[in-house]
Amino acid sequence: MKGDSGLTAHQKIWQTVLQIPSGKVASYGQIADLAGLPGRARMVGKALGKAPEKMVLPWHRVLRSNGQLAFPSGSDALQRQKGLLQEEGVVVTNNRVAMKQWQWQPDLGELLFALEF
DNA sequence: GGTGTGACAACAA
DNA sequence: TTTGTTGCCACAC
Secondary structure: OOEEEEEEEOHHHHHHHHHHOOOOEEHHHHHHHHHOOOOHHHHHHHHHHHHOOOOOOHHHHHEOOOOOOOOOOOHHHHHHHHHHHHHHOOEEEEOEOHHHHHHOOOHHHHHHHHOOO
């Protein structure tokens, strides 16, 4: 046994991302940390990239620690992310978000309960 | 099993 | 604030 709860790292990441409330954002490092994978921010990016499109996943609420979107300026993915965020009331200026204002501050109790299942 | 890669993060100029 | 460098760690080849 791996000693884990049976979920793969990817699945833990997806579950955590699903907890981000509409109108809020989180950083890759934050997601990794909450998912129980400290120091693996890069893996979050990969996990999101590998997520099947069928899956409903608010990947657009995940951005870099400094609030900048993770996609190159002008890319199609960036445009989609920006649009989705603005639909939720998040103001994106110059490919950036004011983390101080919109960064998700999870309640650990509810988070653990949500991930418990 | 070594090498390169990545939707990152922290730090230095 | 922006860009460049370094550290990080799992994954693909």
